[in-house]
Amino acid sequence: MSGSLLLEVLDVYGNRINETVDLFFHNTTTGSPLAARDQNAAKKIKVSDLPAGSYKLEIDIPCYRDIGIFVSITNDDTLNESVTAAVDPQRVLAVIAPQFASLSAALQSVLSSSPTLCPPAAAANYYEGLDPIRKAGLLNLSTKASATRQVDGSAVFSTDYFQQFIELRGDRLFAVVTESLLQATQNSCTGNKFVFHKVDESLHSIPGCVPIGSYKTTDHFGNLQLSFFRRTEDNAVLVDMDIDDAQGFEHIFQVLGNAITGEPTNPYNIHEILVGIQHLDPGYTLQVRPIASKATA
Numbered sequence: 001m002s003g004s005l006l007l008e009v010l011d012v013y014g015n016r017i018n019e020t021v022d023l024f025f026h027n028t029t030t031g032s033p034l035a036a037r038d039q040n041a042a043k044k045i046k047v048s049d050l051p052a053g054s055y056k057l058e059i060d061i062p063c064y065r066d067i068g069i070f071v072s073i074t075n076d077d078t079l080n081e082s083v084t085a086a087v088d089p090q091r092v093l094a095v096i097a098p099q100f101a102s103l104s105a106a107l108q109s110v111l112s113s114s115p116t117l118c119p120p121a122a123a124a125n126y127y128e129g130l131d132p133i134r135k136a137g138l139l140n141l142s143t144k145a146s147a148t149r150q151v152d153g154s155a156v157f158s159t160d161y162f163q164q165f166i167e168l169r170g171d172r173l174f175a176v177v178t179e180s181l182l183q184a185t186q187n188s189c190t191g192n193k194f195v196f197h198k199v200d201e202s203l204h205s206i207p208g209c210v211p212i213g214s215y216k217t218t219d220h221f222g223n224l225q226l227s228f229f230r231r232t233e234d235n236a237v238l239v240d241m242d243i244d245d246a247q248g249f250e251h252i253f254q255v256l257g258n259a260i261t262g263e264p265t266n267p268y269n270i271h272e273i274l275v276g277i278q279h280l281d282p283g284y285t286l287q288v289r290p291i292a293s294k295a296t297a
Contacts, residue, residue: 016043022035050073052074057070064091110162116166137172151184162181221252
């Protein structure tokens, strides 16, 4: 009275994870636990002789977020399952990012036109010297905003809209933009194929500026948010741009429990959403630190 599980553990690129994982089975009826430790995830994992029944399966992956799924094992049958795991930000050793010359023309141009950050001739050195968190955040945001199209077809991130960066952070960036970006975003909140919808702006602020509207894309996960401000000293339009990872990260990657509740937005989480769910490549990869399985470390 038993069956088998054939399990594939993948990263967001669809590659098998080259790590040793631990599997913990909890029968949802009897509560009886079973474990299959030190399984090589570089190939399909087969667990045989599982008593028939429904289980909550916990997958312990050293450098990735632990996963929890429900599986139903039937007699004399093999259940095929595939799961996608998101990198654990605490296990990231390095960010392998493109050099300045390989960035999009728009990103190179805006960086070179941002005197608050660096002189124009020093833009390449400034970018190369960014810490991994801010570099990942910049690449996430420029990639997502470049792929987001207003209803008129224009890309949110372009030199037609972005004039200069003021500040770069891991979870957001601040920039001086044209009035036309605000107008295009407002226009993209209406019609049958609206791109943005208006949201509460109270959680966003820029010193010396007055809020003039906050808008978020309609994505199910990884929403781009543009919060606009009018600078009082010169009437310039500024934007606070970020990507939200709170809407469903745990669900889409089947992360155990409330693993990310209360965490600040991490650009490495955004990377996993962009690549794994939205099929957008921000151009960098996350190098993780190999360790023993968490259960035995």
